[in-house]
Amino acid sequence: MANEKLKKACTRQELENISYLTIAIRYKKQPVSAIIFLFENIAYAYINVCMHMQRLLNCERDAIFDETGKYLRCSMHGFVFDPKTGECQSPVCFGQRLQTLRLQELEGVFYFAEKHLTLNEDDHD
Numbered sequence: 001m002a003n004e005k006l007k008k009a010c011t012r013q014e015l016e017n018i019s020y021l022t023i024a025i026r027y028k029k030q031p032v033s034a035i036i037f038l039f040e041n042i043a044y045a046y047i048n049v050c051m052h053m054q055r056l057l058n059c060e061r062d063a064i065f066d067e068t069g070k071y072l073r074c075s076m077h078g079f080v081f082d083p084k085t086g087e088c089q090s091p092v093c094f095g096q097r098l099q100t101l102r103l104q105e106l107e108g109v110f111y112f113a114e115k116h117l118t119l120n121e122d123d124h125d
C-alpha cells in the first residue's frame with residue numbers, strides 16, 4: 001500500500017530538454033514551489049525558497065544556475081548553492097541548505113518520495 005498513490009513530478013525526458021522545472025506543491029500543508037533539474041545527469045529537487053530572504057531562486061530571472069552552470073544561484077541577491085546538496089556557498093548564509101525533496105525514478109519518470117508533500121491536484125487534507 002506504500003506506493004498506492006505515487007506523486008509524479010515529471011519525466012526524465014522533460015528535464016533533458018530544459019534547464020529546470022518548477023512545480024506547485026504543498027509541503028507540510030503549505031503551498032510552495034519545487035524546482036527540479038538534472039545536474040550531471042542526476043535529478044535533484046528542492047523547495048524553491050532562498051533562505052536569505054525567502055525569495056524564489058528564479059524571482060528576478062528565468063534561471064536558477066549561474067553562468068558557469070556549476071552552481072545554483074538565487075536571482076535576488078546572487079547567493080550560490082551547491083546543486084548536489086543545496087548548501088549555500090555565500091558568506092551570509094554559508095552552510096545553510098535549501099530544503100531537499102527526495103525523488104525516485106521509475107522507468108524514466110520521477111516521483112516525489114516525500115511523506116509531507118502533496119500535489120495540488122490531491123488537495124483533500
Ligand code: FES
Nearest residue numbers: 050052053074077
Ligand atoms: S533572497 Fe536569495 S540571495 Fe537574497
